[in-house]
Each structure stands twice: as C-alpha cells, then as structure tokens.
Amino acid sequence: MSAMIRGEAWIFGDDVDTDVIIPGPYLRTRDVRELACHAMEGIDPDFARKVRPGDVIVAGKNFGCGSSREQAPLALREAGVGCVVARSFARIFYRNAINVGLPVVEADVSCRQGDEVAVDFSAGTVTVGTVTFRGTRLPEFLLDILRDGGLVAHRRKEKMEKEGLL
C-alpha cells in the first residue's frame, strides 16, 4: 500500500462512536460490501453514497469510541475512505483500523468539508493546501502491518517468509 493518500476532507466532530459508524442492525452480515453501504449511516445517511475513493475523514477527539466491532473500520475502508485523521482515537478502533489496513493518523488538523487533503501515513503528516500538519508517527512495526495491507496479509507474508516461499 502506498503511504500517500489524496482526497477530499469529510469533517466530523468529537466522540464519533462505532455505533454510528456501522449501526448494530447491520452486524449480521459477513459481506463487507453491504457494510460499506451503511458506513457512517448513524450520523450521515448520505455519506456512503457520496464518499469517493481516497477521501479522508478529518475528525475531533476520541474517534471510534465504544464497541470493538471491527466492522466499523471495514465499512469505512470498503466505502473508499483512504485515511482517518483525528485529534485522538479510541484505542480499540485504532488497532482495528491498522489491522484491516485502514490508515489512521493522529493529528490536530484544521480544514473544511471538501478541502483537498494529502496524507503521508508513514511520516504522520497531513497537508491541506500549503499547510502541513505534523501528527504522531506510528511505530515501524505498525507501519509494516499497514504497508502490507493489514494484519492478516502481514501474518501470511511472515509465514511465507518463514517457510522460504518469499
């Protein structure tokens, strides 16, 4: 996965919980495309229809609080979200996002809905227009998981390396 993501900003506030990212009634399905159709439905019913590949969510503090449902970052990733930038993240969501290959950057960014945003998740930077915001850089072992596209792909690669297949 490339560490550079470019897209339009989608602005959300503080304490966006995983119940609004993917509401409970949709958790029966194992089909990620169906999950994607309902991404952010609890807070913005039009989001899944309007978001475009590579777009960036820019939010306040404690993004992804609440339930440990991994369907939340999966729904966002499948809907096309390229990266979530937030002032802070709830920790289970943060881990889950990395594990499913959805880049996350902890940074305090000021921008408006629809602004063009460029994120370099390896460096932990977010650029809006000519201004670059410096966020927290992930430890190298987590960046490796993201670069491989998530934990499952990362573990498979490790296994193949161990068995001399790669």
Next chain:
Amino acid sequence: MAGYTLSEKIFSRASKKEVRAGEFVMADIDRAMVHDITGPLAVKGFYEIAGEDGAVWDPSRIVVLFDHQVPADSLAAAENHIMLRKFAKEQGILNYDIFEGVCHQVMPEKGHALPGDLVVGSDSHTCTYGALGAFSTGIGSTDMASVFATGKLWFMVPETLRLKAEGRLSRLVTSKDVVLRMIGDIGADGATYKACEFAGSAVSRMSVPERMTMANMAIEMGGKAGLVDPDETTYRYIEERVGSFNRKTVLHGDDDAVFDEKIWDVSDLPPQVAVPHNVDNVVAASELAGTKIDQVFLGSCTNGRFEDLALAAEVMRGEPLARGVRMVVIPASRTEYMKALRAGLVETFMEAGATVESPCCGPCMGGSFGLLGDGEVSLSTSNRNFQGRQGSPKARVYLSSPATAAAGAITGEITDPREI
C-alpha cells in the same frame, strides 16, 4: 526504584520480563473469548492466517458463546451460529452456545477469568473481568484471529489511573452511580489507553457484582482495562463458584508504584443518569424529574445480575408498571436467572407487567429485539446511550442504576428512587 502496578505485574508475567508502563510487549494470552457478532470475522481471519487446515494455538484457552442475537433472531444470525458451532467442534473449543448467557457474566462465573490472568475478548466490555484482578481487554476480530493462531498479542503496557471512591454510599445509591459520576467528571476519553484501577473504602466494601459494574464501564472513559486489586471478597466470589484456587500466587499492585490518582467522596452522591447521546453527559436523576419514559431495560453485562434484579424489585415493592411504560427484564446469565426465579423476583416483575426474557444482550446494542422507534425514550441499566444504540437514531436512551430504572418503571418518568 518504584514498585509495580498490578497491570505492570500482569504484563511482566505474561511477557516473561520486567516491564513498565509505556513499553511495547508481545504477551502470552491466558484466555480468549468470542461471541456471535465478532466471532465469525475472527474465524474467517484465523483460517486466512493459518490456512484451511490450521489449528488454534490452544483450544483449552478459548471460549465461544452466543449472546447478542439469541435464540437466533434471523437467518443470518442462525448462519453465524452454525459457522461458530462448526469451528468450535472442529477445533475442540468449549462452546456455551446459546445456553449460558451474556459473555461478560458467564466468563467470571464459570472461572474463565481469574486474578492475574491476561484475558482478551472480541468485545469492548471484556474489561469487566478486571473486577477480579485480571487484566482483561476488548480487541477486534483480526487481533483475535492472530491470537487464535499464535496465542500472543502485542500491547503497550498502559499507565494506571487510580479512581478512588471514598465514603459510604447512601441507600439506593449504587456502584453504577459512582462510575457514571466518574465518567461524567473525567470524560469519555479521560482514561484513554489507561488501566483504570478502582479503589477506595467504598469499592472495598462492594461485592464483586458491584465491582463488575464499574470495571465494565472503564471502556466508557476510554480505559484499556478496569481493575480492582483482589481481596478477600474476590477470593470468596471465586471459591463459591469455581472451587479452590491458589490465593498465594495472586498478584497485587505495589503501594509505591507510579500512577495518577483521582478521588471522589461518594457519601452524599445522589443517583446519577447519563443523558443522550453521550455516556459522559451525566447529571443527578432528580434534575431530570418529569422526563417521560416509554421503555425500561433492566439487564446487560453492566447490571443484569441477581443483585441488580433484587434491588429493582425492592424499589418496585409490588407496584405495577406506570401506564404506557414497557419493562424488559433480562437476567445476564442462566445462573443469575435461576437465582432470580428461586427468590421470586421473576414473579414480582411479571406481576408488575414486565416481560422477562432469556439471558442475552437484548436491546443493549440495538441489533436484536426490544428496539425503540422514532421519538421513544428508554431508561436503561446498560452501558451506552449512543445515538441509535437501541434502535432508531431518533430515540433517546438514558442510563441509570437498577434502582433508578425501577423507580422510572412504576412512575413513568425519571425519578430519584429515594423519593419512592
């Protein structure tokens, strides 16, 4: 050199080296739990990592059970159950299926979480078992897939925030009121990634079920875990349910360990309520007097134990439900249900007009039955009041103790239970 917190000691044992808060560790997992909502994704991920003929690292350390959509409430739920049954059978894993109840009640009462254990569950309220002095935390399905395959998981050893409740709670004020007040004061992200250690004279006097209510809600302040240092109360709880265990090897935090501390005097604390749509939006129940209720939910991993049902029945004292109010009572486990049956509580609730369901999560996460429609108001003993959590995004969920919920059930509006 400073001593070690309980969390640092558990991670030191689990990673076989002396570690401090802030260090990254690869730790051995003592117990892993999945349920019907997050289990299927974990199983799928496990087979992707381990291959179609892969075997889990240690079947005796995994527990499977179904509690969110039980008995199967849809064909999709039935298919998820079938998939998990097959996985458990093929791998030789203990599966409580739909029979025992809500995971966070069943795990401690069946002895799957003991003091000093490192436990992970693919559910955010896994922090509940910290009430017994375990380090217990919620993880996602892919982390769980990795645990199934390797028995290990990386952690950053968390810093400890000690939340002390001092004083004596007044009548009909409970551990739920204390933890709601704490969340209200420090905020929904006030303990992000921290180990929340509940202490103080009020906590020392609490039963394990009361402590479980507090540990359960550590995640609502962003906590990685919620712990109570094990004591005589802890040991008796375990011995009554599981039988003998070795008290001598139990880990305790050191007095000279490094941690942050916040102190509450709870002697004059009135009953508390969390107002929609945030758990940290907490006020005294009396400030909400007159707020009309459509449904009362008494249950969940937070407050669905026998002691919670007994307290609610005591407040209701044989009074019928207020006109127009529905009450859904769901004991958290089969064991707790049987206790309630024998004590005549089920009869009390049903005579009042309540419906009593078999053990499960019920309306708590809005993915099964007992849902709210547009504009409806729920007073609930569960742990989250997020928008849409119990059904319609246009419904409103207030969180309270079982005593306050019971008072609301018979008056039809939010009421300080001490005024009944």
